[in-house]
Structures are given as C-alpha cells and as structure tokens.
Amino acid sequence: MKIWHGSALFPVTKEGEGIHETLRYWRKRFRQNRVELTAGSPNLTGGSYKDKNMPAPLMLVSHMMAYGSGNRKEVQKVLRKHIKSLGRKRAAGYGRIINIDCVEIADDWSIVKDGQAMRWLPDENGTRTQRVNPPYWNNTDRIKCCDVGDLWQF
Structure with missing residues (x-):
C-alpha cells in the first residue's frame, strides 16, 4: 500500500501582511435540561458545573503551507474533500479554509x-x-x- 506523508502546517506571510493573533471567549454553560444525568445536586458556583468564559485563541493568517509526498492530484482531491476547516470551534465558524492549492516541487521537505x-x-x-x-x-x-x-x- 502506498501512503503519503506530510509536514505540519506553517503560517506564511507575504510582503506587507502579518500574522495577527487575537483572543475570543466562548461561554461554557451548565445544560439544565441534562440535570437528571448528574449525581446529587450540582454546585453552580464552582467546580465543573460553573458557567465559565473559556478562551479561544485565534490566529488570523491568509496563507498556510505544508509539505507532503505523494501524487499531487490525489492529495489535492483528498484535502479538498475532507478538510473544510482547522482548529477548535470549527462548528462555530472558526478556522474556515477557502482554497487549497497543491504545487509540485523538486525536493521532498515533508x-x-x-x-x-x-x-x-x-x-x-x-x-x-x-x-x-x-x-x-x-x-x-x-x-x-x-x-x-x-x-x-x-
């Protein structure tokens, strides 16, 4: 079986662009419609049942690059079909991928x-x-x- 391997993803900056990092928060709340699944009475003022603002660090970058080894067209087909977003909180719209380009190079830097x-x-x-x-x-x-x-x- 032939497999391909790849590197980690690296942010790439073009001239005049930068990598911007920001911090957003999402609210972790106790789901009161699931209270029957808890043992005893949950303490909402502390512990695992407390409502919290959870940090979600975001990196805003226009391009990311990775190196891989394999058939370029097949790799591109697999990536476009299965990878729609990266990182945490993808269902909330973070980490969206707009386009995937695969370019063939002479060296294997994967x-x-x-x-x-x-x-x-x-x-x-x-x-x-x-x-x-x-x-x-x-x-x-x-x-x-x-x-x-x-x-x-x-």
Whole structure:
C-alpha cells in the first residue's frame, strides 16, 4: 500500500501582511435540561458545573503551507474533500479554509527541510512524548520526539 506523508502546517506571510493573533471567549454553560444525568445536586458556583468564559485563541493568517509526498492530484482531491476547516470551534465558524492549492516541487521537505524537523520525529533527546503515526491524539505507543522546527539529523 502506498501512503503519503506530510509536514505540519506553517503560517506564511507575504510582503506587507502579518500574522495577527487575537483572543475570543466562548461561554461554557451548565445544560439544565441534562440535570437528571448528574449525581446529587450540582454546585453552580464552582467546580465543573460553573458557567465559565473559556478562551479561544485565534490566529488570523491568509496563507498556510505544508509539505507532503505523494501524487499531487490525489492529495489535492483528498484535502479538498475532507478538510473544510482547522482548529477548535470549527462548528462555530472558526478556522474556515477557502482554497487549497497543491504545487509540485523538486525536493521532498515533508520530513526535514534545511536540517529542521518539519513534523514530530523520533529523537532520544526529545522533550516531547508523542505518537508519530495517526491517531496522534491517542496516548498509546508514544515515544520521545523533537518538536517541529528543532534541528534534526538522520
């Protein structure tokens, strides 16, 4: 089976543009129509049942870039079909992707570019414990890895 691999996403700035970061909040509220699922009486003044303003950091950027290895047309087809938005609170409209362009380049920078790791890579001296294969969120089979952007050698 032929698989393709890719780097992390990196924000790209063009001349005259910048990356703007902002902080918005969303309200976490106790759902009173689900009170029958709680044990005892919930304390709404503190703890897990308290209403809170939860921070949602946003990065406003017009372009992001990633490097991948594989058939360009197939990769573009998969990305356009399955990836509509990035990040948290996608259902609330954050992280929308407007367009995906795939451009073929001569070098494979999906793992290492100019000695820098373009994704989490196994490293005995790494500071992060991470899975290097999907599903990345799973806690099993985690190993020591370097961070994205760290110097890395084969």
